[in-house]
Amino acid sequence: MSSVFYLLRKSLKNLIKGAAKKPLVLIGYIFILVFIVFIIVASFMPSGMVRNGNPQLFKSIMILVFTVLYYTSLKLGIDKGSTFFRMSDVNLLFTAPIKPNHVLLYGFIKQIGGTFFMMFLAMCQIPNLRNNFKMEAHGVGVILLAVVAYTLAYPLLGMVIYSWSSKEKSRKKLLKRIFDIGAVVVALLFLLSVVQTRDFVSAMDRVFNHPVARYFPVIGWTGSIGAAAVGPLTTEFYVGAIGMLLLILGSAITLYRANLDFYEDVLEGVEFVEAAYKAKREGRNMTFNLKVKENVKQGLKGEGARAIFSKNLLELRKTSLFLFLDRMSLITIIASLVFRFVMPDEIGEMGLFVVLCFSVYLLMLFQIQGRLVNEMEKPYIFLIPASPFQKLFYVTLSEHLKNLADGCVLFISAGILFKGDVATVLACIFSYTSFGAVFVYNDVLNRRLFGWVHSKNMLVFIKIIASLLLLVPGIVAGVFVYAMTELQLLLILTMGGWSFILALTFFMFSAGILNNLESAG
Amino acid sequence: MLKVKNLSKKYEKVLAVNKASFEVNAGEIGVLLGPNGAGKSTTIKSIAGLLRFEGKIEIAGKENKSIEAKKAFGYIPETPALYESLTVWEHLEFVARAYGLKDWEDQANALLTRFDMDDKKKKVGKELSKGMQQKVSICCGLITDPKMIMFDEPMIGLDPKAIKELKEIFVELKNRGCAVLISTHIIDSIDEVWDKVLIMNKGEIVYNRTRDEMTASGESLEKIFFSVTEPEKEEESA
Numbered sequence: 136m137s138s139v140f141y142l143l144r145k146s147l148k149n150l151i152k153g154a155a156k157k158p159l160v161l162i163g164y165i166f167i168l169v170f171i172v173f174i175i176v177a178s179f180m181p182s183g184m185v186r187n188g189n190p191q192l193f194k195s196i197m198i199l200v201f202t203v204l205y206y207t208s209l210k211l212g213i214d215k216g217s218t219f220f221r222m223s224d225v226n227l228l229f230t231a232p233i234k235p236n237h238v239l240l241y242g243f244i245k246q247i248g249g250t251f252f253m254m255f256l257a258m259c260q261i262p263n264l265r266n267n268f269k270m271e272a273h274g275v276g277v278i279l280l281a282v283v284a285y286t287l288a289y290p291l292l293g294m295v296i297y298s299w300s301s302k303e304k305s306r307k308k309l310l311k312r313i314f315d316i317g318a319v320v321v322a323l324l325f326l327l328s329v330v331q332t333r334d335f336v337s338a339m340d341r342v343f344n345h346p347v348a349r350y351f352p353v354i355g356w357t358g359s360i361g362a363a364a365v366g367p368l369t370t371e372f373y374v375g376a377i378g379m380l381l382l383i384l385g386s387a388i389t390l391y392r393a394n395l396d397f398y399e400d401v402l403e404g405v406e407f408v409e410a411a412y413k414a415k416r417e418g419r420n421m422t423f424n425l426k427v428k429e430n431v432k433q434g435l436k437g438e439g440a441r442a443i444f445s446k447n448l449l450e451l452r453k454t455s456l457f458l459f460l461d462r463m464s465l466i467t468i469i470a471s472l473v474f475r476f477v478m479p480d481e482i483g484e485m486g487l488f489v490v491l492c493f494s495v496y497l498l499m500l501f502q503i504q505g506r507l508v509n510e511m512e513k514p515y516i517f518l519i520p521a522s523p524f525q526k527l528f529y530v531t532l533s534e535h536l537k538n539l540a541d542g543c544v545l546f547i548s549a550g551i552l553f554k555g556d557v558a559t560v561l562a563c564i565f566s567y568t569s570f571g572a573v574f575v576y577n578d579v580l581n582r583r584l585f586g587w588v589h590s591k592n593m594l595v596f597i598k599i600i601a602s603l604l605l606l607v608p609g610i611v612a613g614v615f616v617y618a619m620t621e622l623q624l625l626l627i628l629t630m631g632g633w634s635f636i637l638a639l640t641f642f643m644f645s646a647g648i649l650n651n652l653e654s655a656g
Numbered sequence: 657m658l659k660v661k662n663l664s665k666k667y668e669k670v671l672a673v674n675k676a677s678f679e680v681n682a683g684e685i686g687v688l689l690g691p692n693g694a695g696k697s698t699t700i701k702s703i704a705g706l707l708r709f710e711g712k713i714e715i716a717g718k719e720n721k722s723i724e725a726k727k728a729f730g731y732i733p734e735t736p737a738l739y740e741s742l743t744v745w746e747h748l749e750f751v752a753r754a755y756g757l758k759d760w761e762d763q764a765n766a767l768l769t770r771f772d773m774d775d776k777k778k779k780v781g782k783e784l785s786k787g788m789q790q791k792v793s794i795c796c797g798l799i800t801d802p803k804m805i806m807f808d809e810p811m812i813g814l815d816p817k818a819i820k821e822l823k824e825i826f827v828e829l830k831n832r833g834c835a836v837l838i839s840t841h842i843i844d845s846i847d848e849v850w851d852k853v854l855i856m857n858k859g860e861i862v863y864n865r866t867r868d869e870m871t872a873s874g875e876s877l878e879k880i881f882f883s884v885t886e887p888e889k890e891e892e893s894a
Contacts (some may be wrong), residue, residue: 138753142739146752149741149780153772223735223781227747232726240849304668399707409737626736 139241141235145152154467167614192267192336194270195343198358201285202343205354206318208289213300213310219245219290220401222409226617236391243291245386264364274364281361284379286352291386297400319508338471349423350374355383370503440521440529443510459540467497468545475553486553487546488623491563494545495570499602502574508532509610523646530649531575538571539564564632573634575604583648609633657682657702658729663711665698672698675711680835680852682803685826687846688839689877690856691885694840696736699856700808703837704731709734712799716803727755729803734809734839736789744768744792745777748799755800767795771823784790787813794822796816804835810870811845824876843878853877 219242220228228238237562238655300306328338342348349355349371394473421655433452435445455461471494475486490612510516519526542564550560581598609630617626658680665673668865677697682685690696702709705721718725745764752760768774769790774786784792791814797805811819826849829836838846853870855863862884865873870880 141753142750145746146739146741149743149746153741153780165811220740221737223739226731226733226737227739227751228754229706230729230731231751233754233757234697234723277756399703402706554805600751640766 136237138231139228139237142228143241150642164400173224180473184636189336189340190268191340192345193338193365194358194362197281197349197361197364198343199339201281201361202354204285204322205313205357209293209296210311210314213296213307213314218410219243219468220405220563220608221412222405225398225402225405235398239387239391243287268365270364271366273368275382277363277368278361278378279359283378285357285358287383288357288379288386291390292353292360292385292392294400295386297404310431310551329551334475352378356382395509440519440525443516443519443571444529444532448532448536451533451537459537460544463501464537464544465539467494467501467541472495472549473547475549484622487549487555487559487563488627490545490553495569498567498571499574499599502534502571503577506627511648523649526649527579527642529647531572531579534556534575535568535572539568542567542571556624559627562624562627562631566627566634569631569638572638573606573641574602576638576645577605579645579648580641583645606630606634607638609637657716658686658837659712659888660699660703661712661713663699663702663709663713665702665707665709666694672859673678673702673856676856676859676861677711678854678861680804680837680862681836683833684789684851685830685836685838685846685849686852687850687852688837688854689843689881690841691757692841694841695859695886696841696856697808698859700806700837700839703806704729708887727800727805730796730800730805732805732807732810734812736786736793736813738784738789738792740782741773741780742838743778743780743823744773744784747781747792747796751796751799756781756843757800760799763801764795764799765796770825771818778806783805787815787818794825798825802834803831806837806839808839809841810838811840819845843881847877853880855881855884857888 220290222654224238224242228241256278258275261278264270264278265274296310298617300310300615302632325338325342328341330337332341342359347355356375356378359371360379363372433449435442436447437480451459451461456465471490472577474493475490507530507636516526516530546560546567549555549563550557555563576596585597609632612633613626613629617623661677663673663676664671676695676699678686685736688696688699689834698707701707701836703713705713705726713720715725716728718728718730739750742750746782748760748764748768751757752764765774768777771794772786773791776788781789781792790810794807794810797807797831800844810822814831821873823846826836826838826846830849830851852866854861855864863880863891870877875883
């Protein structure tokens with residue numbers, strides 16, 4: 136065990152030493168620390184805000200959040216086996232004369248360290264929750280306890296599930312089916328409740344705050360721990376806490392004692408984790424897990440730069456769910472519509488504008504690492520004998536078409552649901568596509584201007600700030616026009632028009648990025 | 657030293673290795689050749705105890721997944737992966753601790769000097785190029801003074817001097833009685849050092865001869881390789 140503890144000790148020590156050597160990283164860590172202290176202090180301070188959020192809604196949200204988290208992480212675990220090991224562990228630790236159960240303990244200790252990041256993310260949400268719900272003194276503590284319980288439970292459960300399901304394909308199929316049927320049942324129950332109550336919030340309460348949901352193993356237990364933030368520590372909290380404790384200990388002991396041959400189980404998961412780390416280092420989105428359709432019969436057309444467009448369309452067809460619609464499209468569309476539902480009725484006729492704002496926000500997050508990054512990793516784009524303008528136009532054209540298609544689905548649905556007029560729907564589609572174009576070309580331009588910034592995270596930060604700052608004039612102009620006319624249509628068109636001009640300008644300045652690899656940053 | 661008997665490994669419906677049997681004796685350099693996807697890496701990973709398999713694998717007379725067997729073998733993976741925040745020296749210290757080595761520092765220094773890494777001792781894993789990572793990986797495999805060692809595509813990413821050093825190390829290991837198993841698909845890279853050749857194709861060992869046996873047949877390794885891995889094409893060209 137001494138070698139394992141040596142590894143943990145040295146890794147932590149060098150991490151701290153490494154941070155001290157890099158002022159930017161150190162400032163980042165100090166910022167996070169100050170933020171955490173601030174949140175903790177602020178959570179105990181009295182506030183003049185009126186918090187009238189229904190505690191039952193808070194409980195429903197908690198269980199809904201953990202339902203989504205467990206569903207996505209454990210479903211991935213069926214295929215890959217959620218893992219806390221890295222390839223260096225496989226090469227050096229797994230082959231060393233160390234008992235596998237000691238290796239497992241090492242991984243578990245590492246995972247406990249990893250919970251800090253999840254806790255930080257959770258803390259970011261606390262001010263928002265405090266503004267909307269009346270939180271008890273123990274509120275912050277129990278939310279963090281729920282996050283810790285989730286972060287410890289899902290990799291252990293993932294490994295237990297994987298070690299059972301990896302032995303036979305039929306088991307994988309069975310588990311996937313159970314997960315999917317479960318998801319469909321929950322979705323149907325929710326839809327049924329929406330139809331019966333005609334109220335989104337009441338429907339959430341009926342489904343996710345039902346006693347069965349609150350006591351449902353794992354999901355309900357974790358949710359009930361967090362739900363205690365807005366009320367006393369009830370039986371549900373204690374059942375959840377004890378249940379999760381027993382589950383975590385039970386899973387760890389099961390793996391520690393019974394499955395001494397788990398190396399193969401984590402091997403594929405490790406490859407997945409390494410691919411995710413590589414993608415993060417290179418500043419691009421993780422595409423490792425994308426399912427590629429094999430039966431797409433679409434040939435390549437066009438010559439020169441047009442061939443890139445044709446290739447991108449083919450790639451989209453192979454990885455999308457239907458035409459241009461992929462998982463990100465669905466998330467954007469559903470989340471934006473749901474967002475409008477949970478907003479108060481006072482927003483009235485501004486409903487489509489609210490949907491546009493929220494969907495653009497999501498679009499910015501999703502497009503912050505555009506398709507072009509993947510393209511520039513390979514030499515072909517630089518070698519194709521065409522002008523940089525042509526190449527940039529065609530390489531990004533598929534993105535614009537995708538945004539247009541997503542915009543059409545989203546705003547036609549929103550128009551029907553929220554009774555919008557045709558002109559406003561069209562203006563929203565135009566604005567959504569223009570905003571998308573700004574994010575696409577802002578990504579390119581920032582790479583050209585700030586390609587020298589070594590930290591990819593810092594580059595992402597710069598891109599977000601730049602996007603927001605550059606959109607401000609359009610927003611100000613839009614608000615001004617709205618103040619003068621009180622027409623939602625003109626507000627949307629002004630913002631969209633500004634984005635369109637901005638996107639065109641960015642395009643003109645960023646084409647040079649495709650001159651050579653060096654200018655690509 | 658290394659005994660593999662009826663090794664089979666199935667990934668769902670794909671039979672990656674099918675009843676492979678071979679031995680590599682002490683003081684012998686065995687080379688595992690085969691085209692891409694032949695099952696070489698699966699075989700090596702099975703021997704290294706990273707995969708579940710059917711059949712029997714013994715290292716120094718012990719079952720390959722036992723602690724005793726692990727103490728006896730070294731493994732240099734195809735893709736080096738180091739701990740990002742551990743220095744080169746700390747990697748070696750970690751391995752020394754894990755294998756319970758005493759007085760390993762001189763050996764560590766000698767290895768680092770040999771691979772021109774003595775000035776990189778304080779560099780952490782993530783600061784090293786792929787070639788340097790491969791060198792550290794080799795040093796980690798060698799420092800335990802193993803009785804049996806496996807190299808999976810060891811030349812990839814190395815500079816010419818490191819390749820030369822590595823070939824000399826193969827011979828030194830052999831001379832001190834270590835069993836060496838090298839997996840590669842580049843025949844030329846190991847042509848002058850091997851004692852036993854094992855050629856895999858479609859998961860099976862299709863050729864298993866010592867250098868003397870092959871020399872007696874009068875055919876080159878390259879010709880034999882193509883005749884056993886692509887028999888149809890060989891027949892057509894004949």
